[in-house]
Amino acid sequence: MKKKYFVPLLILWVIVLLAVVIFWHPNIIEQGGIMPPDTQNRTLSDTTLSTEQPCSNEHPEWRAAQIIEGINIEASQACQPDNPYEVATSVKGTNNVSMATLMQTDFAQDALMMNDDMDNDGDPDVIRIKLEVVELNGNNPEGNFLINTYDIAPGIQPGLWVYAPKSRGMAVKNFNSIVAAPILRAPSPTIRVEQGDKVFITLENTHYLPHTIHLHGVDHPWMTADGHDNDGTEEHAVFPGKSHTYEIQPRHTGSMLYHCHVQTAQHLMMGLSGLFVVEENKPNNWPQTFNIGAGQVRHRSVATAADYTQEYDLFYQSIDKSLARIIQDYSDPRLIAKRMSRNYNITESFENYFLLNGHSFPYTLRDSMIIAGDNETIKLRVANLQRSMVALHIHGHKATITAYDGVDIAENQQITRDVFDIAPAQRLDLSLKTVNNGLNSYGPGLWMFHDHVVTGTTTDGLEPGGNMAILAYSDLLDERGMPKMHDQLLSQLFNKDYYLKQQPIWQQGDFAKLLGDASAISINYFQLIIFGLSVGILSGLLIWVIARKKLKSQDR
């Protein structure tokens, strides 16, 4: 080849290669064209690994109505009924049940001491309650996994703090598990005492940050008998390893609260709050002191048993995932204290998870349904411990408000409606009638009930989730307490991948092809190779030209 053609030929080559690079480059995204890509085909094997049984049915024997230690325990049709031994022990006290019964619970032997029938009416009147502070889904310095795990929904494990009845032994399910023992769960247990009882509530701070118990709305003196703090506010924090006893003898009945008042914004959002119910003083009245995980009260007080057929505690709370993460990202308490109190700014925060009785849908179906028969009158105690408002709506029913914040309303002033607005920290007592009369109830069904603030029915923005639950008429539940006729939906939702947002919402049935995920446009490998070669040759040429120039200049 003649030397004079060399340079023009080189330039021509460069132009051609540049044209290839410019017009044939692969894209990140492309227009679909006449025939956009196909719908992704999901096979069953893609999902079986992350699916779980809607109901594992661990303790079917716990469902029936039964008598333990002489205590009547009402039936519970739920998938995960409350442990009846814990119910019985919560009624009689850890000091008044047999060792065999106590061993069926997770309670420490001094968790609940009940003594002294001061008014001689057949029930104990001096109650000593011990609470610990427990971290769930906490940091584990031994690896990239969390410890004392508690799933609020499939695969979702936000860091949580709860008050728990003083427990004993292992804080995990068994010795080679990292799952929290059943008594260690959200929400903090509902506590029930009788009006006029002398109640001593001891906070044993087993946690690594200071906490208190503030008895919100519960009749309590500002100071204890010996002049110590009894209001549980910030300046009287109970530090790690320390304990403090709050003393009450409540004169007024009703649905109240208890919560931590240290760094209140964050500590409330972390889960340190629970329902506190003062039951009317009646002869031979044995309220169920702890209702673990809230929900159905399987042993009701005398007053509630007289007026209602069932009673449920409904506890709403929300979680900001960025706050909850702090305790998972750091182990050093100093780093956690700084990140939580100073770096985190709650005025710039969001609520991502919405819980009813410690679970988000579909886990609410396991232990937070209201299960009713026809013609019942059910008492609901509803508390809102979210950061935002709750607008509770029960499909197919209109319930009646009987008390605001533990103060009864005269019957002629009670309001019957279908959306109940509950500001943060407020409580409503509702009377729910399942009388099929077109007003109180439209008849049997699997009726949803949920917060009608639309964020409330999502889990990190994904529907269906959040605090959605079901008011189920019992004939419509199967033998495991799960809704009948919902198998396909349940198998889709009891799935970690769904809540990781890795699955299309409508992935089954006739419309799967029409509403499933569109595939990506497949790569044209011929084009890709030509493009790659062109880039390679161009770069090579560039280096070659530079090297030649250098050599020439050195030659000179």
Added chain:
Amino acid sequence: MKVFVMLSSLVLVASQNVSAGEHVGHHSGMMMDTKGMIMNANSDQLPRDCQKISETVDITVRAGQKYALKFNGKMFAFDQQQWDVKPCAKLNITFINDDQIRHQLMIHGLPGYLYPEGMFHLELNGAGELHASLIVPSQKKTYLVHCELPQHAEKGMKAQLKVDGGDSDLPNIPGITAATKEDIYPVEWTQTAFGLLLFSVLLGGMMPFLISRLKK
């Protein structure tokens, strides 16, 4: 089913000083009352690989928040983080809780035929003390000792029992080993540090010229 032995009064009062293992008479017992519990104490059953007890060691383990003060970034701790004993040693353990909350002393990985689930477990519901014994096998091994309350071992209440020198060190033992997943802290970049770095870079850059000068 485990054997439950209720203690009418206290196993916990120092003056009584009864070894719990002797009280139950055999290994697989559990004793519990309002002060705490003892599980799987063993003062007389020899492990299969031991002919006799090689040594009897009295160990006092104190648990409390104050013992974490000497370890940065912890909240709870035992007063010691490691114990070394001979193969087939008998340990008479006095477990003292200096806090107003519950603490545990659990030893894991023991032979299951003597200690169900491989566990020796003392638990104090509050301030107080417990006495119990155990006999370790002859194997050269490191046993995990911790309080299993949520975030107690994670925040420092973790130690190790080494038999015959032990076979390893466990992670996250305060003052002995680092965590597997360590926390990250900022490095203190002072003006002096920046200045020194700049000076070093300049000095380094001058090195070739200085050396070539010297050569000439």
